[in-house]
Amino acid sequence: MVSKEKSSGEPVAAAFLKPERGHPVTLREVAEAAGVSTATVSLVVNNKKDARISVQTRKRVRDAIKDLGYRPNAMAKTLVSGSSRFIGLVADAIATTPFAGQIIHGAQDEAWRHGYALLIANTEGNGDLEKDAISMMLEYKVRGILYSTWFHRPTEIPESLREADFVLVNCFSTEPGTRAVVPDEAQGGRSATEILLRHGHRRIAFINATIPAPAKDGRLEGYKEALEAAGIPLDPELVMEAYPDQEGGYEATPELLKRDVTAVYCYNDRMAMGLYDGLRDHGLSIPDDMAVVGFDNQEVIAAHLRPPLSTVSLPHYELGAAGVRMLLGLEEAPSNTAVKINCPTVERTSVRVQAPA
Amino acid sequence: MVSKEKSSGEPVAAAFLKPERGHPVTLREVAEAAGVSTATVSLVVNNKKDARISVQTRKRVRDAIKDLGYRPNAMAKTLVSGSSRFIGLVADAIATTPFAGQIIHGAQDEAWRHGYALLIANTEGNGDLEKDAISMMLEYKVRGILYSTWFHRPTEIPESLREADFVLVNCFSTEPGTRAVVPDEAQGGRSATEILLRHGHRRIAFINATIPAPAKDGRLEGYKEALEAAGIPLDPELVMEAYPDQEGGYEATPELLKRDVTAVYCYNDRMAMGLYDGLRDHGLSIPDDMAVVGFDNQEVIAAHLRPPLSTVSLPHYELGAAGVRMLLGLEEAPSNTAVKINCPTVERTSVRVQAPA
DNA sequence: TGACGTTGATCAAGCGTTTTAGCAAAGTAA
DNA sequence: TTACTTTGCTAAAACGCTTGATCAACGTCA
Numbered sequence: 001m002v003s004k005e006k007s008s009g010e011p012v013a014a015a016f017l018k019p020e021r022g023h024p025v026t027l028r029e030v031a032e033a034a035g036v037s038t039a040t041v042s043l044v045v046n047n048k049k050d051a052r053i054s055v056q057t058r059k060r061v062r063d064a065i066k067d068l069g070y071r072p073n074a075m076a077k078t079l080v081s082g083s084s085r086f087i088g089l090v091a092d093a094i095a096t097t098p099f100a101g102q103i104i105h106g107a108q109d110e111a112w113r114h115g116y117a118l119l120i121a122n123t124e125g126n127g128d129l130e131k132d133a134i135s136m137m138l139e140y141k142v143r144g145i146l147y148s149t150w151f152h153r154p155t156e157i158p159e160s161l162r163e164a165d166f167v168l169v170n171c172f173s174t175e176p177g178t179r180a181v182v183p184d185e186a187q188g189g190r191s192a193t194e195i196l197l198r199h200g201h202r203r204i205a206f207i208n209a210t211i212p213a214p215a216k217d218g219r220l221e222g223y224k225e226a227l228e229a230a231g232i233p234l235d236p237e238l239v240m241e242a243y244p245d246q247e248g249g250y251e252a253t254p255e256l257l258k259r260d261v262t263a264v265y266c267y268n269d270r271m272a273m274g275l276y277d278g279l280r281d282h283g284l285s286i287p288d289d290m291a292v293v294g295f296d297n298q299e300v301i302a303a304h305l306r307p308p309l310s311t312v313s314l315p316h317y318e319l320g321a322a323g324v325r326m327l328l329g330l331e332e333a334p335s336n337t338a339v340k341i342n343c344p345t346v347e348r349t350s351v352r353v354q355a356p357a
Numbered sequence: 358m359v360s361k362e363k364s365s366g367e368p369v370a371a372a373f374l375k376p377e378r379g380h381p382v383t384l385r386e387v388a389e390a391a392g393v394s395t396a397t398v399s400l401v402v403n404n405k406k407d408a409r410i411s412v413q414t415r416k417r418v419r420d421a422i423k424d425l426g427y428r429p430n431a432m433a434k435t436l437v438s439g440s441s442r443f444i445g446l447v448a449d450a451i452a453t454t455p456f457a458g459q460i461i462h463g464a465q466d467e468a469w470r471h472g473y474a475l476l477i478a479n480t481e482g483n484g485d486l487e488k489d490a491i492s493m494m495l496e497y498k499v500r501g502i503l504y505s506t507w508f509h510r511p512t513e514i515p516e517s518l519r520e521a522d523f524v525l526v527n528c529f530s531t532e533p534g535t536r537a538v539v540p541d542e543a544q545g546g547r548s549a550t551e552i553l554l555r556h557g558h559r560r561i562a563f564i565n566a567t568i569p570a571p572a573k574d575g576r577l578e579g580y581k582e583a584l585e586a587a588g589i590p591l592d593p594e595l596v597m598e599a600y601p602d603q604e605g606g607y608e609a610t611p612e613l614l615k616r617d618v619t620a621v622y623c624y625n626d627r628m629a630m631g632l633y634d635g636l637r638d639h640g641l642s643i644p645d646d647m648a649v650v651g652f653d654n655q656e657v658i659a660a661h662l663r664p665p666l667s668t669v670s671l672p673h674y675e676l677g678a679a680g681v682r683m684l685l686g687l688e689e690a691p692s693n694t695a696v697k698i699n700c701p702t703v704e705r706t707s708v709r710v711q712a713p714a
Numbered sequence: 715t716g717a718c719g720t721t722g723a724t725c726a727a728g729c730g731t732t733t734t735a736g737c738a739a740a741g742t743a744a
Numbered sequence: 745t746t747a748c749t750t751t752g753c754t755a756a757a758a759c760g761c762t763t764g765a766t767c768a769a770c771g772t773c774a
Contacts, residue, residue, distance in 0.1 A: 042763085073760050076759075079759090097455065104458075112478070120475055121474070136431075250663075304602075383730060394753070395754090396755080403732085433729075434731055435731095436732095
């Protein structure tokens with residue numbers, strides 16, 4: 001047992017011990033060094049409000065902590081408190097796109113803000129991996145799990161997920177009572193179309209995707225809503241479809257040019273990228289001969305096309321953050337529908353004011 | 358106390374209790390249900406090799422576990438075992454680029470493979486956040502920490518990081534004895550140049566970056582090595598510099614055309630993207646009038662340019678995975694230099710065979 | 715003087731596991 | 745029968761921490 005005199009008299013010696021890896025300093029050791037009980041140390045470490053500890057003792061403990069380089073053991077802490085400070089995030093594709101990264105980022109920031117750490121797992125779409133990942137999280141007694149997909153889609157709820165408190169991020173389930181948060185595709189589509197309308201365009205084509213997805217329906221719906229709000233009758237001729245990638249956009253160009261429009265709203269940025277090439281091949285320039293807006297705001301594409309592409313942003317960061325808030329019960333969760341997150345517009349220079357015809 | 362008959366006689370009733378959230382099932386409860394001691398349950402849960410448990414008991418326990426939906430508490434487990442199954446990953450920019458995502462992905466896969474879970478934190482370059490993140494990881498008694506940056510660069514080692522077992526990923530320190538893993542820029546530069554050489558090009562320009570970085574030096578070095586190996590004297594005129602983005606590439610075009618070369622190797626894909634535009638403006642076509650290779654393999658760019666860009670891949674996934682292996686001591690770590698990871702070439706169609714002059 | 719209230723700190727139980735030592739019962743060998 | 749080994753299982757300590765109960769010492773008030 002170290003006497004009080006000793007411990008306060010030789011703080012220097014202790015300071016040399018530094019982090020001698022292999023034997024983390026414990027509460028008890030701090031207590032011994034400071035000549036107090038572990039209870040006391042715990043009290044000062046946690047700054048308990050109603051703890052009555054004298055100034056001297058407090059200082060003695062603080063010094064011991066510093067000298068020894070004490071770090072509380074979070075495991076032990078959560079063991080006794082019963083509730084862990086973890087939130088799990090299972091993603092189906094971390095690396096494939098920058099999107100997942102944004103979800104992680106948003107979730108991490110928000111979790112952090114509320115004192116939670118993020119435990120992540122990547123399943124790459126593999127069911128077994130997914131099951132293992134969820135088990136792992138369950139064993140770490142996570143506060144809850146964010147189940148996310150890299151593109152907006154309906155999803156099955158894995159059985160083991162039900163054991164936890166969970167919310168779906170960027171995906172949804174038809175099962176009643178499931179909390180989910182997704183991008184507001186329709187609003188995004190409306191916004192995209194409105195950019196064009198606001199610049200005076202009246203004949204606006206929409207090149208939708210050929211493959212079914214919530215985005216396909218939502219983005220079209222938004223287009224229709226915006227036109228209707230502007231008092232422009234829908235011309236079915238102007239709604240085209242193409243495979244949602246660069247190739248698709250490129251190949252859609254000739255058809256588009258037959259439609260006699262001054263502006264196009266593309267299902268996504270990659271398609272717009274192809275369209276840029278297609279229009280250039282036809283000697284047309286953007287935005288003078290044709291205004292173009294995309295969707296997704298894939299930075300690497302949209303910001304670097306020439307001219308930079310006006311588009312609508314998929315709010316992945318917000319999706320992650322909102323997911324966390326919903327999980328923690330900080331955000332209202334409508335019982336029978338997914339929460340829809342706003343898709344903000346990002347205006348660059350691919351749209352110019354159109355003189356009225 | 359539940360008698361043995363009861364517990365094995367009424368598994369059905371128990372099965373209905375399912376996950377009654379709020380009170381995780383513990384070892385003790387399983388033990389009671391199965392009519393055995395917690396020690397026994399622990400033994401069967403962990404499949405201890407030298408445990409002597411009768412087949413009947415084993416089954417009784419297994420049934421109880423299933424009926425109750427028992428999940429071991431990983432916290433308690435690591436508390437007693439002393440070592441946690443966590444590896445921390447602190448990144449300076451999760452969302453900014455797809456790159457960080459790949460590092461995470463690689464680290465996660467590899468960690469998983471060895472039974473570790475990944476705890477991630479994003480610092481967005483903020484020193485305080487970084488410190489907090491590391492503290493958090495330390496408190497969770499992580500096995501070690503991967504400290505990663507989104508672009509290859511030298512870095513300071515944060516003080517708190519020293520308290521942990523750590524390895525630098527995609528960055529390095531001049532401090533001796535620091536483990537680090539980085540991309541092999543020189544080899545990448547060599548490979549990039551070799552693609553061109555292999556296709557018969559002799560006058561090959563290199564547009565390097567203007568801003569200093571390990572990549573700048575390494576990629577140039579590789580260029581020189583490849584030329585030398587091919588017996589081509591270095592023409593300093595052919596080494597140009599431009600700001601490493603699309604704009605820079607575009608603007609470098611006129612200068613490049615004065616050099617009378619048949620091929621260019623660009624510092625990165627974004628530069629190459631700009632160069633594509635520049636060349637097109639001059640009525641030149643790729644790869645017929647000019648062969649182009651990039652560096653980084655930024656999928657969204659490289660794969661979707663027309664023609665698709667041949668480039669060299671930055672091995673972020675491997676960087677993450679190797680970092681984990683190094684941390685766990687599964688991979689040799691040279692004492693005074695960073696481990697260099699191969700940058701594989703990705704050949705697409707921006708280079709065509711050049712008829713000898 | 716005694717009854718109380720405060721102050722400053724400690725005790726000890728408990729969180730959910732693992733694990734070593736040990737014990738009772740059954741089997742085996744002589 | 746005795747002595748020993750094996751089998752099957754349990755008791756209990758330990759891991760590092762939190763926290764309600766307790767307590768001694770010291771005022772304070774009537």
